[in-house]
Structure formats: structure tokens, C-alpha cells
Amino acid sequence: MQDCAVRGEANVVKELKFTSHGPVLWEDGKRALAMRWVGAEPGTAGYLGSLAVDRAHNWREFEAAMKGWKVPSENIVYADREGNIGEHSIGLAPIRKWTGLLPVPGNGGFEWTGFVPVDQLPHSFNPAEGFVATANNRMTPEGYPYKVGFQWYSVYRVKRIKEVLEQAKASGKKLTIVDVQKLQTDVLSIPARELIGLLRHAAGNSADPAVQLLLSWDDNVTRESAAAALFEVWMQDVSAAVLRKVAPEGVWEILDELATNQLVGYLSHPSASAFGANPQAARDRLLVDCLKSATERLTKLQGSDAQKWSWGKPHMVRFRHPLDRYEGASFMDLGPVERPGDAETVNSTGYSGKSFEQVEGASYREILDPGDWDKSLAINVPGQSGQPGSAHYSDLLPLWAEGQYFPLVYTREAVEKEATDKLTLEP
Numbered sequence: 001m002q003d004c005a006v007r008g009e010a011n012v013v014k015e016l017k018f019t020s021h022g023p024v025l026w027e028d029g030k031r032a033l034a035m036r037w038v039g040a041e042p043g044t045a046g047y048l049g050s051l052a053v054d055r056a057h058n059w060r061e062f063e064a065a066m067k068g069w070k071v072p073s074e075n076i077v078y079a080d081r082e083g084n085i086g087e088h089s090i091g092l093a094p095i096r097k098w099t100g101l102l103p104v105p106g107n108g109g110f111e112w113t114g115f116v117p118v119d120q121l122p123h124s125f126n127p128a129e130g131f132v133a134t135a136n137n138r139m140t141p142e143g144y145p146y147k148v149g150f151q152w153y154s155v156y157r158v159k160r161i162k163e164v165l166e167q168a169k170a171s172g173k174k175l176t177i178v179d180v181q182k183l184q185t186d187v188l189s190i191p192a193r194e195l196i197g198l199l200r201h202a203a204g205n206s207a208d209p210a211v212q213l214l215l216s217w218d219d220n221v222t223r224e225s226a227a228a229a230l231f232e233v234w235m236q237d238v239s240a241a242v243l244r245k246v247a248p249e250g251v252w253e254i255l256d257e258l259a260t261n262q263l264v265g266y267l268s269h270p271s272a273s274a275f276g277a278n279p280q281a282a283r284d285r286l287l288v289d290c291l292k293s294a295t296e297r298l299t300k301l302q303g304s305d306a307q308k309w310s311w312g313k314p315h316m317v318r319f320r321h322p323l324d325r326y327e328g329a330s331f332m333d334l335g336p337v338e339r340p341g342d343a344e345t346v347n348s349t350g351y352s353g354k355s356f357e358q359v360e361g362a363s364y365r366e367i368l369d370p371g372d373w374d375k376s377l378a379i380n381v382p383g384q385s386g387q388p389g390s391a392h393y394s395d396l397l398p399l400w401a402e403g404q405y406f407p408l409v410y411t412r413e414a415v416e417k418e419a420t421d422k423l424t425l426e427p
Contacts, residue, residue, distance in 0.1 A: 321333055
């Protein structure tokens with residue numbers, strides 16, 4: 001029994017139930033739903049494994065530290081002063097005979113039989129490519145024998161990262177800290193490049209201003225870009241239209257939209273089952289018709305003058321404090337701030353549903369230089385302090401919004417030089 005104190009009211013007593021598989025989340029008197037989670041296993045305090053990782057001096061010690069990393073699951077990259085690089089996708093992953101996507105009977109027939117050995121989780125050391133790239137994408141190869149997950153981020157962000165690194169490799173360019181800053185804040189959209197390539201075929205020699213706006217665009221989803229604003233609205237309309245061709249009506253509202261890589265796949269290889277007897281012609285009509293509807297929708301949102309359209313106007317981020325629902329607390333909220341990018345750019349700024357406001361993305365970034373740690377950089381948002389009213393409550397927001405960083409120094413001399421304030425904690 002859990003006795004919960006409530007201000008101004010009587011205490012609430014709640015009965016908490018547990019099974020051998022974990023806590024009971026729901027029951028109806030006949031059935032109960034319990035959840036087993038790796039985070040409830042011994043030694044799984046979040047990021048506890050980082051204590052050993054922080055002490056590693058080489059790949060051997062790093063790999064030894066991976067054996068203690070339990071939660072959360074991460075793709076952890078490695079580099080050292082000798083020029084070695086590596087990666088290990090790590091996290092406690094149960095071995096089970098079913099997928100784990102749906103509930104199963106708790107009668108003993110669906111028990112975990114252990115955990116995937118650390119040395120059988122994806123990892124690499126000094127790969128032939130000459131670099132390591134990861135962006136929440138799938139790291140397990142086709143045919144991987146363990147059922148460790150079924151949902152990963154789209155391929156486009158890591159594809160763009162690899163594209164930039166391959167270009168540098170081919171030209172013999174040695175990347176600098178500034179180059180990595182640009183890569184982390186890169187907003188070139190590969191889906192835009194692919195979809196507009198299809199539009200070029202579909203629209204032919206059309207002089208339509210909307211068509212020309214997209215065809216002349218450089219595919220960079222910047223805040224100021226009118227083409228980026230049109231593209232994002234167009235992609236929403238195209239996704240909804242294709243969804244209605246490839247999925248039964250009963251799931252339209254549930255799915256709402258297709259994943260971008262699915263959308264590009266359906267459009268790049270239109271099938272007769274989805275698009276009819278002449279699938280390529282039907283695909284082309286859909287692209288052009290959706291561009292017309294998107295132009296009309298954007299005109300309603302931002303007016304008829306396309307030169308005044310911009311992606312940043314609808315694509316903003318707000319930082320809402322958990323207490324802002326109470327009267328007089330709204331001063332703790334920050335924003336709105338116009339944002340570049342979308343969910344598929346390296347600088348991920350995803351939105352959801354019909355709103356274009358950013359709801360996901362990196363609040364923290366770092367660039368580490370193992371050769372000279374004092375050259376490292378980082379950025380956090382909105383500020384160094386979580387105390388409303390502090391001068392540091394939102395002092396990092398302008399830097400973050402512009403894709404800039406602050407020095408992340410390590411040596412005592414560098415710390416003393418960069419410090420602006422000193423906080424003394426006394427018992």
C-alpha cells in the first residue's frame with residue numbers, strides 16, 4: 001500500500017500490485033497486464049556504466065566498460081589519441097522467442113532466457129570506411145539473430161553524415177572543429193532532393209511559380225527559405241495522399257502519415273496495386289496535385305506573396321516550464337524561437353501532426369578533441385542554470401538557436417580562464 005499526501009486534502013492510499021514479471025499496469029478483474037523491463041534488473045541505474053567508460057584509456061578498457069553498460073541503450077562512439085576509432089551499440093537486451101511488440105501470457109511459456117552477450121551486439125574498431133557514423137539509425141545487420149528492436153530513426157540523417165564524411169575522405173580534406181560544427185547543424189534534406197527529383201519528372205517544363213520555386217531550391221531547410229516552407233507543407237499533403245493509396249481506410253487516422261523513407265520508396269517505385277494501371281502517370285499527377293493544394297494551404301497561412309514565405313514562421317520551438325499552468329508562472333516559459341531543419345536533417349528538429357512546431361531534437365551537443373581536450377566544444381539549452389530569474393536561466397538559448405557552441409575545457413588553467421562565475425556549495 002502506498003500512502004500519498006495531498007496538500008489540503010486527505011491522504012490518498014493506493015494499492016500497488018506486482019507479479020514475478022513486474023508491476024501491474026492494468027487489470028479488469030479477470031486479466032492483468034504486467035510489464036517486465038530491463039531497467040528493473042539489478043545494476044541498471046541510468047548511465048551507471050559511464051563511470052567505467054570515463055576511466056577507459058584505450059579500446060580494451062573501453063570494451064571492458066561496455067560489459068557494465070545496461071541502461072539506456074546507446075550507440076557509443078570511441079576515439080583515442082593514437083588515432084583509433086570505434087563504436088559499440090550497447091544496452092541490456094533480453095533473449096526471447098517472440099518479438100516483444102505485443103503482450104503474451106504470463107504462464108511461463110514466454111520467459112526471457114538471458115540477455116544478448118555484449119560481444120554479439122553491433123560494434124566495430126577501426127572500420128574500413130575510415131570513420132564511424134551514427135544518428136539513432138539501425139545498427140544491426142540484416143539477418144541479425146536477436147530481436148532487439150523494431151523502431152529506429154530514419155536513414156536520412158546518417159546518410160547525410162556519411163555523404164559529408166565520404167566527400168572529405170575522397171578529397172583528402174582533414175576535418176576541423178568548425179567542419180564538425182557545420183555538420184552537426186547541417187540542414188540539407190536528402191528527402192527533398194529525392195522528392196523534388198520526382199517532381200522535376202512529373203512537372204516537365206511547367207512554368208508554375210510553385211514548381212519553379214522548388215526546382216530552383218538548394219534543398220537546405222533554412223529558417224528564411226520560402227521553398228523550404230512550401231516543401232514541408234507539400235510533403236505533408238503527399239504523405240497523406242499516398243497513405244490513402246497504400247493502406248486500408250480503417251488505419252488512415254491511426255497512422256496519420258507515412259515514414260519519410262516509406263513515402264520516398266512508394267513514390268520512387270510506384271506499383272499498380274497502389275496507383276492503378278499506369279502507376280507512374282498516376283504518381284506524377286499526385287505530386288502535381290498535392291503541390292497545388294500545398295500552395296493553397298501555405299497561402300492561407302502566410303499570404304499570397306511567396307517572397308514573404310519562410311519556414312521559420314510556423315516551425316518554432318517553445319520551452320514551457322512544468323509550472324506554467326499556474327497563475328503568474330508564465331515568466332518561466334521561453335520562446336518561441338524560429339528553427340531550421342526538420343526530422344530528416346542532421347540538425348533534427350522534428351514536428352508532429354498538423355502543427356509545424358518543433359517537438360524533438362538535440363538540446364545538447366558536444367564536439368570532443370581527444371588530441372587537445374581544451375579545444376572541445378558543447379552547447380546546451382536553454383541555459384546553464386535551471387533557476388528562473390537567474391542570469392544563466394536562458395543564457396545559452398541564443399547560441400543554441402544560431403548553431404553556436406561554448407568552450408568545453410578540461411584543464412584547470414583553461415577552466416579558470418573561461419569561468420565567469422563560481423558557485424560554492426556548503427553543507
